[in-house]
Amino acid sequence: xxxxxxxxxxERYQIDVEADTPLLWVLRDELGFVGTKYGCGIAxxxxxxxHLDGVAVRSCVIPISALEAQTVVTxxxxxxxxxxHPLQEQWIKQDVPQCGYCQAGQIMSAASLLAHxxxxxxxxxxxxxxxxYCRCGTYNRIRSAIHGAAEQMNAAxxxxxxxxxxxx
Amino acid sequence: MKKQIVEASAVVDxxxxxxxxxxxxxxxxxxxxxxxxxxMVIASLGPKLAFAESDPDLTLVSSEVLNAxxxxxxxxxxxxxxxxxxxxxxxxxxxxMIIAEELGARWEDVTVLQSPVSEEQFGNQRxxxxxxxxxxxxxxxxxxxxxxxxxxxxxxxxxxxxxAELKTADSKVVHASGRNMTFxxxxxxxxxxxxxxxxxxxxxxxxxYTIIGTSVSGVDNLVISTGAxxxxxxxxxxxxxxxxxxxxxxxxxxxxxxxxxxxKKMPGVIxxxxxxxxxxxxxxxxxxxxxxxxxxxxxxxxxQLKVEWxxxxxxxxxxxxxxxxxxxxxxxxxxxxxxNKGDTETEFANSDNTVLAAFYEFPFVAHLCMExxxxxxxxxxxxxxxxxxxxxIWAPTQGPARVYQxxxxxxxxxxxxxxxxxxxxxxxxxxxVYREFLxxxxxxxxxxxxxxxxxxxxxxxxxxxxxxxxGFQSVKGAVDAGGKLVAFEDHFMGMETDGKAVSGSRFAATxxxxxxxxxxxxxKTMFDIDIxxxxxxxxxxxxxxxxxxxxxHELAHAGGRDYLDFLVEAMGEPRWFxxxxxxxxxxxxxxxxxxxxxxxxxxxxxxxAGRGLGLAFCFSHAAHVAEVAEVSVDANKKITVHxxxxxxxxxxxxxxxxxxxxxxxxxxxxxxxxxGQKITFENGAVxxxxxxxxxxxxxxDSPKVVTHFIQSEYSPTxxxxxxxxxxxxxxxxxIFAATGQRVRKMPLTDExxxx
Numbered sequence: 002x003x004x005x006x007x008x009x010x011x012e013r014y015q016i017d018v019e020a021d022t023p024l025l026w027v028l029r030d031e032l033g034f035v036g037t038k039y040g041c042g043i044a045x046x047x048x049x050x051x052h053l054d055g056v057a058v059r060s061c062v063i064p065i066s067a068l069e070a071q072t073v074v075t076x077x078x079x080x081x082x083x084x085x086h087p088l089q090e091q092w093i094k095q096d097v098p099q100c101g102y103c104q105a106g107q108i109m110s111a112a113s114l115l116a117h118x119x120x121x122x123x124x125x126x127x128x129x130x131x132x133x134y135c136r137c138g139t140y141n142r143i144r145s146a147i148h149g150a151a152e153q154m155n156a157a158x159x160x161x162x163x164x165x166x167x168x169x
Numbered sequence: 170m171k172k173q174i175v176e177a178s179a180v181v182d183x184x185x186x187x188x189x190x191x192x193x194x195x196x197x198x199x200x201x202x203x204x205x206x207x208x209m210v211i212a213s214l215g216p217k218l219a220f221a222e223s224d225p226d227l228t229l230v231s232s233e234v235l236n237a238x239x240x241x242x243x244x245x246x247x248x249x250x251x252x253x254x255x256x257x258x259x260x261x262x263x264x265x266m267i268i269a270e271e272l273g274a275r276w277e278d279v280t281v282l283q284s285p286v287s288e289e290q291f292g293n294q295r296x297x298x299x300x301x302x303x304x305x306x307x308x309x310x311x312x313x314x315x316x317x318x319x320x321x322x323x324x325x326x327x328x329x330x331x332x333a334e335l336k337t338a339d340s341k342v343v344h345a346s347g348r349n350m351t352f353x354x355x356x357x358x359x360x361x362x363x364x365x366x367x368x369x370x371x372x373x374x375x376x377x378y379t380i381i382g383t384s385v386s387g388v389d390n391l392v393i394s395t396g397a398x399x400x401x402x403x404x405x406x407x408x409x410x411x412x413x414x415x416x417x418x419x420x421x422x423x424x425x426x427x428x429x430x431x432x433k434k435m436p437g438v439i440x441x442x443x444x445x446x447x448x449x450x451x452x453x454x455x456x457x458x459x460x461x462x463x464x465x466x467x468x469x470x471x472x473q474l475k476v477e478w479x480x481x482x483x484x485x486x487x488x489x490x491x492x493x494x495x496x497x498x499x500x501x502x503x504x505x506x507x508x509n510k511g512d513t514e515t516e517f518a519n520s521d522n523t524v525l526a527a528f529y530e531f532p533f534v535a536h537l538c539m540e541x542x543x544x545x546x547x548x549x550x551x552x553x554x555x556x557x558x559x560x561x562i563w564a565p566t567q568g569p570a571r572v573y574q575x576x577x578x579x580x581x582x583x584x585x586x587x588x589x590x591x592x593x594x595x596x597x598x599x600x601x602v603y604r605e606f607l608x609x610x611x612x613x614x615x616x617x618x619x620x621x622x623x624x625x626x627x628x629x630x631x632x633x634x635x636x637x638x639x640g641f642q643s644v645k646g647a648v649d650a651g652g653k654l655v656a657f658e659d660h661f662m663g664m665e666t667d668g669k670a671v672s673g674s675r676f677a678a679t680x681x682x683x684x685x686x687x688x689x690x691x692x693k694t695m696f697d698i699d700i701x702x703x704x705x706x707x708x709x710x711x712x713x714x715x716x717x718x719x720x721x722h723e724l725a726h727a728g729g730r731d732y733l734d735f736l737v738e739a740m741g742e743p744r745w746f747x748x749x750x751x752x753x754x755x756x757x758x759x760x761x762x763x764x765x766x767x768x769x770x771x772x773x774x775x776x777x778a779g780r781g782l783g784l785a786f787c788f789s790h791a792a793h794v795a796e797v798a799e800v801s802v803d804a805n806k807k808i809t810v811h812x813x814x815x816x817x818x819x820x821x822x823x824x825x826x827x828x829x830x831x832x833x834x835x836x837x838x839x840x841x842x843x844x845g846q847k848i849t850f851e852n853g854a855v856x857x858x859x860x861x862x863x864x865x866x867x868x869x870d871s872p873k874v875v876t877h878f879i880q881s882e883y884s885p886t887x888x889x890x891x892x893x894x895x896x897x898x899x900x901x902x903x904i905f906a907a908t909g910q911r912v913r914k915m916p917l918t919d920e921x922x923x924x
Binding site for chain 1: 256257258259384385386387389390391393394395396397398399400402403405411436437463464465466468469537538539540541593594595596597598624626627826827830831833834835836837838841859860861865866867868869871873874
């Protein structure tokens, strides 16, 4: 057992685990962030997707010892307090989930995409989301909800910009 | 948790308001389990919490079965229990919608909770076979209508108005004059009213519906989208240990010895031991249990496990052997007759007819639920006569009440010694009708005398599935000089275990077109196997539709006919073969969906070279479904499915959004399966193990799906399965239309196609 420190969703944690423990199991078993899911253990399905310094990664293949000062954000930390992320709002509005198991990973991949691409095309969405399987087949709604969130975020941005200009 | 309504016409603001309300609730939820503060508090989630939230004093009729489903608080909050397992099919939303409709509730006032497991209280709590909607339609309406009448009685007393002049709407009892009282105001009094006789209840006309038929967002979508949903695998209880269970890769192998001492020394491992099974894959097979401090410890130890297996009496099943045997039977009739009507031989011998024969093959496939099998069990040994053994179990299963049966038959526990919690299921598709992973968890918990969460690795999940049985069909048919179907013959080659056909491995005497065509013959040969098989989304139909709809298309083409005309003609005049039996084909409903799908897809339109339309129909699970696929095939046999147009008649739709989801999902699932999924086995061992060798369709290959419902006057039936079977033949018929190449074998990757 080795002691590691880790920042998850803005909080610092000290944990004693084996050095080869994947981030996934640290999150789920040690810290109780069970929103991040186990699906395959070989980075094929995307159910375990979290953000490492804002980038979507597969937590099932990243040993805790490989992490240094990076910060981790899980699905539990995506909302800004009581304000849901636009993706979460769209997931609800467009009734995306069926069984729901893969959706945390889907949303985290999509959030990483939108953080880097404000207005992704279908092809860019497909490329960014290619590593996230959905066995229930909710793909079309996922694509539509990502577009919806992008529009929502851009509208909010322009709204804020025009207001700030108006105040000047 | 609060749910949101999403209607096509709903304004964003109202959704935001509802969401803000829901978020407040969610924050309370997170705080309760210690995550909001970021600590390490371990708490049990889900149904237990839900149960604790309910106050029996608020139950409208706490002592009666009737209305165990509904509670109304004085503040107007309406709690509706959903009693059946939710696995993605949407009944946790749809069933409460039916109750709320008859009650006269406003959906925004409704909170849905998963019910405790008690069939005495809630009736049948299974889910499967697309049966929940048809089975509970009347029951849910009675629950809602009964409570509605009790509210009206209460309202009549307080407002001193005749009952007959009152109705319910928007969570109020309303008089024509406009006078009204809210459900909240009347809740306590309503609970004391006489329970109406079920025979006296009347139901709303569909033109009075305000909830049924609308689009409602799933009641768990908020918790799913924020990571707070509690699946079985997310269960955490105090002092819980973690377990893995390793079974013989060869089905039925017994443990001779294992390197238990070495395993026990591995980091984080607490114990490792051999479990002696009873030989029944549905209950408990031999294996090695590893118990540890966390999942990583037991998964790592499992990789180092060295077991010497005794495979003397284990399975020797071989897929290639089955294929060879089946091919040798092509063209023959099976030993057991299914149907024999008219005279197929005369039609086949008639030189005016065109006669075709073909051999079709479909593989075994796995369920591949995104949530691998798992179970948390806490077996507590009693201390003596007055302190009996107890079991508390978090059971991700399609039949939660059946846990009581295995607790009794395998562990000798009476129902009152067992508490069953019902988590959300991360997919099932028929997989979780089996309960062996529950038995494994109970056994391991009992051995270590502690609460244990057993988690299967993905490799366990694929190798030890109850597979969709593969099989073969040798088919023969004749069309007359006018291109009309005059004879159809099928030799079905399926799988059986211990003399009993496995789930879905059947060709029914009522299978289309046996009843429709004048001359029909069907027979079967069953191969005995040990590989466990079970129901897989639309059992039987998901393979037979491929064979029958493909071969009928072959016959239509041979007869120079358009498939739409040929299929409608083969269906025959409008009739219901077994009047009143929803499991029986109704040719009028069939023709209506076939014509609608064709019309909406632009059947007959001119398409560029290499692009074609394929039509297919399937009647399964009481549903009439037709699909048209528009497919391109390039020179390298890479296919693109541009659009799938679906026409469905399952009667009235309860939740439009949920129904559309089921169709979209079934299309994607069907395409995923037909493209590249195949389980093979040699010498009794399954050869696939994870997503690297068992592929799932990705987002870029997901076709556009356009769905049309015929909301006929029949009672509503389920939609979890029946939109899947027509997909494969619609696509392969489109490939034929585009290229002239006939696909007679699944998956398509085996035939050189890619997507």
